[in-house]
Amino acid sequence: MTSPPAATRSDAARNRVRLLDAAAGLITERGSDVDVREIARRAEVGMGTLYRHFPTKEALLDAALEHVFTSWAAAASAALTGRAWSDLSRFLGDALTRQTASPGLLDAYCQALPGQAGNTARQHCRQQVGPLIAELVRAAHASGDLRPDITAEDVSLLLVALGRIAPVVPEPSWRRILHVSLDGLRASSATPLPHP
Amino acid sequence: MTSPPAATRSDAARNRVRLLDAAAGLITERGSDVDVREIARRAEVGMGTLYRHFPTKEALLDAALEHVFTSWAAAASAALTGRAWSDLSRFLGDALTRQTASPGLLDAYCQALPGQAGNTARQHCRQQVGPLIAELVRAAHASGDLRPDITAEDVSLLLVALGRIAPVVPEPSWRRILHVSLDGLRASSATPLPHP
């Protein structure tokens, strides 16, 4: 009588994963403007299949990005050493290196900035990395290396800004800018900030 | 016999200016992906006219941007006071304010970054502002306020990076980041940079 709610078919589940993988790959390689046909092709799947699993291109990209951000956050927290300042600067450097190889990564992260129109769905991608940044900031405050008037929001914003140039200039160039920014974040260079 | 080389007709000249104005307006208001039809409409001109004056959309945008960058550079040098550090930080703040109102401005400037594919034409837009930055950096080095290992290229890059976030976050937010970056640029916070 009460048939089980619908045990999803095995091929359906497999194709869903294929789509997510293909979308994640393309979005990180080429940025957020991908052709749906190409996603379907890479996933070895038809258009109909794509649109059965996800109501819209946006929805697919959101779902794929959630995976990407989750694994990014996992890798980043695995790299923590406990030394606050070096963890923070390592995190930023690694994030930008990642962004260099995947120009679309922070591009998507940027679209999740608070106050952006729509994109409420993509906001929660940001929730994968946000807490990690908050933690890094808290630790660096506690150790006294990070100037106390800096918020996690500031660090996020700085990361997004640098992420926009990292893929389009040679690595030494953006490393210099990161270096300068980190110097500005040090407690020793504090100068009164305009309030939040 | 020898007819004068072709004294351009008056309406042709007028329409050329209209096209440049319309293109400049749209590109600064909405960014660099504008519909040619919309440019023509705002210029109150037909498509044929547009493409007679400029061989391609790119060419029109390049020409329009040259005007925009020239007037930006003029306004910026008019605002110089002679006090090196305050001139530099004012320049950056003003540039970002301008970018806030015209999200496409630094967007275009960014596309002129060295090493970008193609875009050789747009490079010379950058030549309007580049020398000004070089001058500001030179003066700030001379006054001893700017750390000596910073190049004009570093400042350009920093400006582009901040310009990418300025239009999408509230002004106080990006002002904080600018403030932090300026602190990092001060001679007092010098920390050995990775070489150029």
Place this chain on the structure above:
DNA sequence: ACCGAAGCGGAGCAGCCGCTCCGGTAGGGT
């Protein structure tokens, strides 16, 4: 083995964009 239904694929639709083409218009030298 059977069979209903969930799932599949890809041709096709509608809309957008850069650009071209050509019949009509009007500027300006004579």
Place this chain on the structure above:
DNA sequence: ACCCTACCGGAGCGGCTGCTCCGCTTCGGT
């Protein structure tokens, strides 16, 4: 005043993109 010619306008072409539709396939419970 005339006429030749440079110039104008906008319909239309080809290509790309997000999305839909529907005939066929294949899964998996019985």
